[in-house]
Amino acid sequence: MRERPSVPMKSAVRRTTLAVDVVVLSPRAEALAVLLVRAPAGARERWTLPWDAPQQNEGLEDAASRITEAVLGSAPAFFEQVGAFADGKRHPGDADVSIGIVALVPARAEAPATDTEWFPLNALPTLAPRHRAVVERAASVARQRVDQSPLAFRLLPSTFTLSDLQSVYELLLGRRLHKASFRRALQASYLVEPTDEWRSEGRGRPAQLFRFAPKKRRGARRGVRFDLFTE
Amino acid sequence: MRERPSVPMKSAVRRTTLAVDVVVLSPRAEALAVLLVRAPAGARERWTLPWDAPQQNEGLEDAASRITEAVLGSAPAFFEQVGAFADGKRHPGDADVSIGIVALVPARAEAPATDTEWFPLNALPTLAPRHRAVVERAASVARQRVDQSPLAFRLLPSTFTLSDLQSVYELLLGRRLHKASFRRALQASYLVEPTDEWRSEGRGRPAQLFRFAPKKRRGARRGVRFDLFTE
């Protein structure tokens, strides 16, 4: 019979260095893009995620907000943790542990700070291994939660056309959706409401503008889907 | 026009204390239960989550594995991060930052260590505020990801009846499911395969045992669901 262990003594509490690494995502030119910061001369990689150590008594999301505001001029309204990273992978500031946080900003947000640049997710420059892992996790989290969290709406301005919304979903999911089905499902969800404004974008029929306005939850949800992500 | 900020100087890197807090979940007596450890005399609360500081160069999941093994006698096969907690809430070891990790163990796992006890999720004793937040997040993560991650199968032994499986889903989702619909959806998902064993559990017809054996992903997934969690 196996010996029943007893509760362990706590090891001596170690002090570790902590970083908050922010993945700022925004749709740019038909692709999801990440905001990167030019690294100081002499660094091993030329680009890094915006990051910093949290201040004393500063929450992680608060730190992410401060870090993002410094490179973007304004703080995004939406943050979500994507995980803690403490593997052996190298961090630009040699932090022992990184908290990865994804921030979503609408397409036409303000111009970023000097020494920053948007890179499409599929054409990133070389990053420190830790930062590459954080970016990959952030993208994967965004893809997996797009229908459980109002992620898509944070990538759009406060009013948007349904075609805009569909494009963002397609960007996040990485596949095309059918227009009629998309709209039907959206209608049934009571997530948006029409405004009385219309937008004419060059040629073609003008589109009605909608805003994100989730109504009270509809009744009990139904059966299980068994949609395992077996990637 | 808004002034374009420049990239901030990194603040002096602070050293913080870090804890890995593990939420060990298992189905016990018709409810999901958490494994708690009796706190040393003099502590403010009588019970805590199993936790410890990660060792030098130890990954977070490795730490969770070590911590769980110490209280359970064997390491569960499944861990998932549920988030980092750095709010002002008090931690039993006064760690600045906690990484919450959920571990899933099957129902009839080994007897826990002395000074530990299973508590149903809805009848927890008083915990340090940080620990309460970690438990709540863990439960919520488990509920939200049950159909995207093979969570349910980690709460069952390697072979199980379909009624067992359905019960675990009902436990995680907090609502009843319909037997025929559940089985149809499961069949279509190719997640389990029958063994040639049967189990007779007291009265009633014996049930066939199945094992978790996910087959290659079926073709492209379909439409969007807009299932926002508006809790």
Added chain:
DNA sequence: GACATTAGTGGCTGTTTGTTACTAATTCGC
């Protein structure tokens, strides 16, 4: 052997979804 109990399936019905095809309102080229 009747009955209670649990496992498992067949089939009907209404709902949701994929798809095609259409109508509507605009710009562009001439």
Added chain:
DNA sequence: GCGAATTAGTAACAAACAGCCACTAATGTC
């Protein structure tokens, strides 16, 4: 001015799916 191109939005049908009910099957209990 007018048709072609372009984008927005909808109708309608068929297939797939989910909720539901009722049934059969195999065991233990009395």
